[in-house]
Each structure stands twice: as C-alpha cells, then as structure tokens.
Amino acid sequence: MPSLIRGEPKPLTLEELIASFSTLKIEPAPPEIENTPPPPCPIANLPDELLVPILQDVAVADVGDFARLSLVCKHFAFLVATEQRPWKRVCLGSEFGFTSMPRHWQKSIEWEDLEIQEEADEDGLLISMRELEERRLADAVSFTLSLHDPDVYPSWKHMFRNRPRIRFNGCYISTVNYVRSGQASTNQSTWGGAPVLIVTYYRYLRFFRDGTVISLLTTASPVDVVHHLTPELLLLHREAPHSHLPSAVMHQAYKGRWRQSSALDHPDNTDPQDQESDIYVETEGVGTKYMYRMDLTLRSAGKGTKNNKIVWRGFHSYNKLTDDWAEFQLKNDKPFFFSRVKSYGIGEPAKEL
Structure with a gap:
C-alpha cells in the first residue's frame, strides 16, 4: 500500500x-x-x-x-x-478600472464644480478645469502602464485583482451592534436587574466616478435603503417639503466628496499598494457650519475577494466658523463591507478615455 x-x-x-x-x-x-x-x-x-x-x-x-x-x-x-488584452482594457478603462479613481478633489462637498481656473502649469499660466482633468487622466493612464511590472503587478489580471480601487456597482455598508442598559420599570420587578437593549444601526457609503459620494446613517436595514441611494432621490428629498415614501430614508442622507490617496499623500512610502490604499471622504454635517471628514483604508476580507472592505482610520467634525476640529470616538463603529446592487449596473455612465 x-x-x-x-x-x-x-x-x-x-x-x-x-x-x-x-x-x-x-x-x-x-x-x-x-x-x-x-x-x-x-x-x-x-x-x-x-x-x-x-x-x-x-x-x-x-x-x-x-x-x-x-x-x-x-x-x-x-x-x-x-489572455491579457481584456484585463488591460478593464484596467485602463473608466468602467471598472483605475482611471476613474480620483486622486484629487473634483467636486465640492455640495457637489458643485470647482473653480474654472484652479492651478497653474509649469509656465505659471492658469489652466482650465477641463484641461487639468485631461492632464490628470493622461497621468493616471501613464502611471497605470508603469505599474505593469514583474516586481509590482506581473500581469494585468493581477493588477485588477490586487491594486486598491473603489467599486461603483454597489455600496459599502457598516453594520453596528452594541448593547446598552435600559431603564428598569418602577411598576414591576425585572429579573436580573435593568433590561438590556441591543441597538443596531447602519452606515452606508456609495461612491461615484465624478468624485462625489452619498453618506447615510440610519437604523433602516439594507433591503430598505440600497435601492434608494441615488443622487436623484437625495435631491428630491432635499428640495421637497415632505418626505416621499418608500424612499423617505434619503431625507437623512448627506452629500459629500471623496478621493483616493497617491504618492503625494505618502511621500516616504515607496510601495504603490500602500500609497493608494487610503480613502478620504468629506461630507456635510449637522447644520451648515459643520463638515465631517472620514479617513478610511481599503482592505480585503476573504480569500477570493479583493477590495471589499473599508476600515476606519479616523472620523472628525470640522467647525467652519471657529476653525476647530473634533474627533469622534469610534468605539462601536465597524468596518464597511461591499455589497453589490444589481440595479446600479456599472455605477453610472462611463467617461470616455
């Protein structure tokens, strides 16, 4: 034997x-x-x-x-x-690839366009936002081509699977459960002392290719929320005097903007994967004088899936009137996990290369 x-x-x-x-x-x-x-x-x-x-x-x-x-x-x-040609097209395309990952702020928090003339070129002349966007797109394509290297990403398939990127065909959901003590009744005795309450709430983030994001904190479960996380419904509830069912939960949603980190954010780190792992999100706050900032990092959960998890690095509130920053304690908050939503399609119409 x-x-x-x-x-x-x-x-x-x-x-x-x-x-x-x-x-x-x-x-x-x-x-x-x-x-x-x-x-x-x-x-x-x-x-x-x-x-x-x-x-x-x-x-x-x-x-x-x-x-x-x-x-x-x-x-x-x-x-x-x-076969590398389809994977190369996906990596360089704006449908799912890395040219649709903004490394700079492209919108304001209120989703308004930035100033028409934002920065100067090498000769000191101001350039339009359109020309600036074209240059950044060309730089993104050039940088992606340079990463196709045996020492970094040996194949286009390997790059698509392992290089940090945000997914647009779904949303990221953080489910938070915590226990707190309730108030004991004065009319009857409660066995074991005061009652215990299990509190559950959800944080939702949906990212868009133009650098905008929708943020929502609610107790409504994903089945009642994800199909309503659209800019149209957010604006509808923002402008309407009354809530509209069944998408009334969008009355609590915030506008925001996002960008991915680059070598400019981590000049001392030479690992391209670490340089691009961080995500910065800025959203509206409670009232017009506040702004929220989320510092997040892309991670992977599970063996076969990549870039399906976002973990917290920090959460701050900014007071525009007093120029003060306050940090939220992330005692109960949990990581975000990606959930695909079929009704989103590929997220939104793709930009042309």
Whole structure:
C-alpha cells in the first residue's frame, strides 16, 4: 500500500492545470437524439483572434460576467486566465478600472464644480478645469502602464485583482451592534436587574466616478435603503417639503466628496499598494457650519475577494466658523463591507478615455 501511494501522480497546480487547457477547443453540445448531427455551434469555429475581442466587450460591459465565462468550458477558462488584452482594457478603462479613481478633489462637498481656473502649469499660466482633468487622466493612464511590472503587478489580471480601487456597482455598508442598559420599570420587578437593549444601526457609503459620494446613517436595514441611494432621490428629498415614501430614508442622507490617496499623500512610502490604499471622504454635517471628514483604508476580507472592505482610520467634525476640529470616538463603529446592487449596473455612465 505505501508503494502505491508513493507511485500516485502529484496533483497539478492551478497554473499547470490552466496550461493543460491551452490545446483544448470549444466543444459543441452533444446531439439531442442519438446518431443525429449535433446542433450548430458557430463560436466553436472562431479563432482566438476573433474570440478575444468578443470577450473584451463582455469584460467592458461587466467584468464579473467576463470572469464567470471561465465556468463555461476549459478553453474559455484558459482565455480568461491567460489572455491579457481584456484585463488591460478593464484596467485602463473608466468602467471598472483605475482611471476613474480620483486622486484629487473634483467636486465640492455640495457637489458643485470647482473653480474654472484652479492651478497653474509649469509656465505659471492658469489652466482650465477641463484641461487639468485631461492632464490628470493622461497621468493616471501613464502611471497605470508603469505599474505593469514583474516586481509590482506581473500581469494585468493581477493588477485588477490586487491594486486598491473603489467599486461603483454597489455600496459599502457598516453594520453596528452594541448593547446598552435600559431603564428598569418602577411598576414591576425585572429579573436580573435593568433590561438590556441591543441597538443596531447602519452606515452606508456609495461612491461615484465624478468624485462625489452619498453618506447615510440610519437604523433602516439594507433591503430598505440600497435601492434608494441615488443622487436623484437625495435631491428630491432635499428640495421637497415632505418626505416621499418608500424612499423617505434619503431625507437623512448627506452629500459629500471623496478621493483616493497617491504618492503625494505618502511621500516616504515607496510601495504603490500602500500609497493608494487610503480613502478620504468629506461630507456635510449637522447644520451648515459643520463638515465631517472620514479617513478610511481599503482592505480585503476573504480569500477570493479583493477590495471589499473599508476600515476606519479616523472620523472628525470640522467647525467652519471657529476653525476647530473634533474627533469622534469610534468605539462601536465597524468596518464597511461591499455589497453589490444589481440595479446600479456599472455605477453610472462611463467617461470616455
């Protein structure tokens, strides 16, 4: 028996298993009736030169559907795992990629456009926001291309999975549960002393590609909230004198803006992944004289999923009148976890490269 065990072949690694699919072709479905011709399968006759652009269009429409194509057949699994062109297009595109991650403030907290002329170029001449945005987009594409390096991100697929990024096809939810003591009744005795209350509330963050964000703190559960986290409903309840059901919860939502960190925020840190992990969020506060600032960091929870967790680094309130900062104690607050919402689609119409 020991000799038989020693003679058993070693199981293939994932890379070796994928490589073994390279010579396999797409197999058509078997005939519905025995000894009859099989149904036609035109895609099985397509060469990879034509099949890869089709897969790339699928990736641009929904990168999740593109990844799930690997479950169709072994040849699709080989293309999804090894073909770099669709992954490169996704990384450089604005639909899901890194050119839609703002590294600078692009809007005000109230979602208004910034000043038309914001900063000067190398010659000291003021440039328009449109030209500034084009330059920043070109810099983002150039920086993304430079990170495709064996020592940083050896493949475009590896970059998309591991490089810090915000997801736009859903929202981030923090569920907070804590226990506090209730007031004992004076009319009857309570067994064990004062009653104990379990309090549950939720924090929601939905990010948009233009640098805006919606922040909401409520006791309403996600099933009653996530489908209403839209700019249209926020503005509707902001301007209407009365709440509108069933989206009345948006009456408590705050406008805000966000940006991702870069090397400018961490000049002493040379690791690109650490440089881009932080997220800065600024929102409206209670009343017009306050502003809230959230300092967050992107993390991953679970083995197969990346960038699905946001942890707290700090939470502050700023008084615009007195120029004072106050820090909130994050005693009960928990991390945010990403939840995909199908009604969001890819988040919003993508910007053109």
